[in-house]
Amino acid sequence: MSVRKGTIITLGASAAFGVLAIVLARGFINTAVNTQYEQARDNVVSKPKQAAKMKTVPVMVADMQLMPGTPLTEQTVNIVDFPAKSVPEGSYQSYEALFLDPNNPSVVLTKITQGEPILAFKLSAPGGRASLSAKLSKNMRAVSIRVNDVSGVAGFVRPNDYVDVLLTREIEPANIKRYAKQKSGGGNKSAFASEILMQDIKVLGADQVSGLISGTGSDAAKIAKTITLEVNPQQAQKLALGKSVGTLSLALRSAGTNDMLVARTLQEKDLTQSAKLTSKPKPRRSVRTVKSKPKNQTAQVVVVRDGEPRLVNVYREKPQLQKLAGGAQ
Numbered sequence: 161m162s163v164r165k166g167t168i169i170t171l172g173a174s175a176a177f178g179v180l181a182i183v184l185a186r187g188f189i190n191t192a193v194n195t196q197y198e199q200a201r202d203n204v205v206s207k208p209k210q211a212a213k214m215k216t217v218p219v220m221v222a223d224m225q226l227m228p229g230t231p232l233t234e235q236t237v238n239i240v241d242f243p244a245k246s247v248p249e250g251s252y253q254s255y256e257a258l259f260l261d262p263n264n265p266s267v268v269l270t271k272i273t274q275g276e277p278i279l280a281f282k283l284s285a286p287g288g289r290a291s292l293s294a295k296l297s298k299n300m301r302a303v304s305i306r307v308n309d310v311s312g313v314a315g316f317v318r319p320n321d322y323v324d325v326l327l328t329r330e331i332e333p334a335n336i337k338r339y340a341k342q343k344s345g346g347g348n349k350s351a352f353a354s355e356i357l358m359q360d361i362k363v364l365g366a367d368q369v370s371g372l373i374s375g376t377g378s379d380a381a382k383i384a385k386t387i388t389l390e391v392n393p394q395q396a397q398k399l400a401l402g403k404s405v406g407t408l409s410l411a412l413r414s415a416g417t418n419d420m421l422v423a424r425t426l427q428e429k430d431l432t433q434s435a436k437l438t439s440k441p442k443p444r445r446s447v448r449t450v451k452s453k454p455k456n457q458t459a460q461v462v463v464v465r466d467g468e469p470r471l472v473n474v475y476r477e478k479p480q481l482q483k484l485a486g487g488a489q
Contacts (some may be wrong), residue, residue: 216243217242217243217244217247217253218240218242218253219239219240219241219242219248219252219277220238220254220257220277221237221238221239221276221278222274222275222278223236223237223238223274224274225271225274226268226272227271228268229268229295230267230268231266231267231268232258232266232267232278232283233265237258237278239254239255242277249279251277258278260286264286265286266283266284267284268282268283269281269282269284270282292364292365292388299392299393300392301390301395303388303389303391303395303396303399303400304386304387304388305386305389305399305403305408306385306403306408307386307387307410308383308385309383311407311408311409312366312384312387313410313411313412314383315366317363317410317412318363318366319364319366321362321415322360322361322363323361323389323411323413324356324359324413325358325359325389325399325402325411326354326356326357327355327406327407328353328354328406328407328409329353329405329406330350330406331352331353331427332350332351351427352427352428353425353426354425354427355423355425355426356421356423357398357399357402358391358398359420360413360420361390361391362390364388364389366382366384366386366388367385458474459473460472460473460474461474
C-alpha cells in the first residue's frame, strides 16, 4: 500500500512540474511577442514623422530612354518626388512648365536615360530642331558636297545610309607631260581618271533633311542637291580638294556591310581592257607557219612648233656596222 502511495505522489509531482514549465514557457513567449510588437509599432509611428520632416519637390523625369532628335511628349515623361535639397538645376516641376506649347514640342538634344531628370539644356526650344553638332561622333566633322540626280544615286541616298565617294578628274597625257605643258586649245587630247576617294562614309543629311528627327518625310526617293557626310578632319580636306580638281559622285553601300576594298585608279584605257577580258575566246584554227617579212619599226618623238608640242611618228632604221681593217666588224 505504501508503494502505491509513493508512486501516486511521484506522478502528481511530475504533473505539477510539467504544468508549471508550460505556464512559464507560455509567459516567456508572450512577453517576447509583445516586446517585438511594441517595437514594430513604434517604428511605424516614427517613420511618418521622419517623412514629414523631409521636404520633397515634384520633378519631371524621362519615362524611357530618349535619344537625340526625339520629340518630347507627355507619354515619354513622368513626375516623381525629389528631396528639395537634391533637385538639379534647370529641372521642370510640372507638365505645364515642360510643355509650354503642346503643338510644338521640344526636341531632345542629348541622350537622356530612363529615370533621369529632364534638364533645360538638354532640350531645344519649343518647336525647335536638334542641332546637327549633337549628332556628330567624337572628333568628326560634317561636310556637304553638291550632287545631282546621277551623282546622288537618283535620290536614294538617305540620312543614316553609308556611301563611297568617287572622284573623277582630268589628267594630262603622260607622254606630253614629260616634255612641255599643254596649252589650252592645243591638239593634244586630255585623259580622265576615276578613283575611290573614301569608303564607308555615313550620310548625315540630304539637303536640309537630317536623320535627327525620326518619322519625317516619305519613303519615296527625293533628288537632293547637297549631301552632308560625317568625316574626320583629313577626309574633310580630301573632299574640299576633290571638289576643286574634279567631280565627286556617290556609290550607295549595301546595308550592314563595312568592308574596305583595295581599288586602283582607273583610266580610259581600262574601259577597253575590261571589255577584252570579258569577251569570249575565238575557236582555234589551223594556221600555216609563214615567214614574217621584216617591218620598219617606228618611234614617236615630240616636236615643238610655234610653242605647241606635237607627236610625230618617225622610222627607226637598223644601224649598219662598217667593216674594219683586217676583216673584223
